[in-house]
Amino acid sequence: MEDMTNKDVRESYTEHRLCYYDGNSRCVLVKDEETPFPEGKLIVSRTDLRGIITHCNQAFVEMSGYTEAELIGQPHYILRHPDMPKAIFKDAWETVARGEKWHGYVKNLCKDGRYYWVYATIILNVRAGNAVSCTSVRRKPSRTQVDACIAYYAQLKQAEV
Amino acid sequence: MQPYVMTVSPDFPPAQIAGWYIFNTWLQRQLGVPIHVSLFDDFASQRAVIQNDGIDLIYANPFDAAMLVREKGFTAIATPLHKSDEAIIAVAVDSPVQRIEDLTPGIRIAATDDPDVNLIAMIMLEPADLSAQNVQTHTVDTYVLVAKRLLQGQADVGFFLRDAFQTLSGMIQRQLRELIRSEIHVIRHVLLASPRLQEQHQQLRRLLPAMNTDLKGQGVLASMGLQGWEIQEQEDTEFMIDLMDTLVN
Numbered sequence: 001m002e003d004m005t006n007k008d009v010r011e012s013y014t015e016h017r018l019c020y021y022d023g024n025s026r027c028v029l030v031k032d033e034e035t036p037f038p039e040g041k042l043i044v045s046r047t048d049l050r051g052i053i054t055h056c057n058q059a060f061v062e063m064s065g066y067t068e069a070e071l072i073g074q075p076h077y078i079l080r081h082p083d084m085p086k087a088i089f090k091d092a093w094e095t096v097a098r099g100e101k102w103h104g105y106v107k108n109l110c111k112d113g114r115y116y117w118v119y120a121t122i123i124l125n126v127r128a129g130n131a132v133s134c135t136s137v138r139r140k141p142s143r144t145q146v147d148a149c150i151a152y153y154a155q156l157k158q159a160e161v
Numbered sequence: 162m163q164p165y166v167m168t169v170s171p172d173f174p175p176a177q178i179a180g181w182y183i184f185n186t187w188l189q190r191q192l193g194v195p196i197h198v199s200l201f202d203d204f205a206s207q208r209a210v211i212q213n214d215g216i217d218l219i220y221a222n223p224f225d226a227a228m229l230v231r232e233k234g235f236t237a238i239a240t241p242l243h244k245s246d247e248a249i250i251a252v253a254v255d256s257p258v259q260r261i262e263d264l265t266p267g268i269r270i271a272a273t274d275d276p277d278v279n280l281i282a283m284i285m286l287e288p289a290d291l292s293a294q295n296v297q298t299h300t301v302d303t304y305v306l307v308a309k310r311l312l313q314g315q316a317d318v319g320f321f322l323r324d325a326f327q328t329l330s331g332m333i334q335r336q337l338r339e340l341i342r343s344e345i346h347v348i349r350h351v352l353l354a355s356p357r358l359q360e361q362h363q364q365l366r367r368l369l370p371a372m373n374t375d376l377k378g379q380g381v382l383a384s385m386g387l388q389g390w391e392i393q394e395q396e397d398t399e400f401m402i403d404l405m406d407t408l409v410n
Contacts (some may be wrong), residue, residue, distance in 0.1 A: 040343045121407035137407040
């Protein structure tokens with residue numbers, strides 16, 4: 001996956017290098033600017049079992065800032081924000097792999113360096129008894145819960161160092 | 162020959178009852194099999210008959226579609242063209258509430274027993290930290306009664322199916338204010354056929370999408386409040402069910 005560049009992200013931003021579970025890494029440019037969640041909508045995507053995006057709805061495309069063509073075939077971590085602790089995603093993958101539903105609050109990174117908070121639910125898609133993919137649905141989160149997560153995630157991030 | 166039984170999700174507008182009987186007459190002629198229409202006043206009585214395998218063809222709401230496909234082996238045939246299930250949360254026009262986040266625990270909700278609308282509407286209340294545990298919900302039989310409770314000050318918010326809200330009289334609508342409406346698009350009613358109707362599945366898939374191409378078919382559709390049918394592949398239904406699953410806590 002390509003590094004983010006100042007072609008897409010205008011000043012001012014901070015630069016971070018993120019290392020992902022599969023050994024890849026990427027430079028991301030982050031702005032301290034929140035994009036509000038679209039009222040009444042759901043952000044929906046599907047990935048294969050390796051986390052590669054195979055489907056996303058219009059709300060997903062609009063919020064992420066990428067085109068659909070730029071998203072399909074990319075790892076879902078294209079949206080990873082550096083403020084998100086690795087432990088949250090580890091818990092999500094392990095929960096879903098057990099066949100259980102995962103819920104949690106996630107801060108996502110847009111193509112233009114801004115961010116948006118979601119309440120996400122991920123489930124395993126089972127067809128004829130076999131796990132074939134994952135569906136992820138994000139909805140507008142409670143601000144109270146987001147504020148609690150900001151503090152909690154900061155603690156988790158500190159523990160990672 | 163014992164007739165097959167067709168039913169419709171109880172959330173359909175009463176004005177369209179006759180339309181479903183007309184559709185049934187059309188369908189029997191096309192398929193050449195006897196079909197009996199059986200309508201139910203509420204979801205509970207319909208589900209009891211479904212559990213006893215008493216239904217063969219059903220225009221199901223997405224919530225029940227999950228159960229019918231996964232537990233009862235029903236097959237998705239078609240969905241209505243350009244018609245998704247969306248919910249509206251409304252308040253009385255003079256309510257001080259301007260946005261969802263203005264609502265607080267303890268609010269009084271007026272709703273019907275429509276599971277899709279209630280599910281979607283409750284999700285739209287989550288940003289205000291509201292859940293089934295900290296609200297008071299009063300269930301009434303029709304959307305007109307939901308509106309009535311708002312107008313009489315007996316409820317703070319009302320849950321409506323978008324289509325039902327739009328068919329309220331102009332006088333009632335002017336006394337209500339839409340707080341939020343869902344734009345989910347992929348949650349839709351679906352026509353499902355039972356395994357007992359297996360022999361007719363292909364014929365149904367051929368007949369229904371062509372229904373709006375002739376004058377008679379168009380008339381039948383209009384009486385049901387539909388523009389036409391489009392084929393729903395099984396995977397589309399599975400996807401919708403997965404999506405519904407993410408929304409149910």
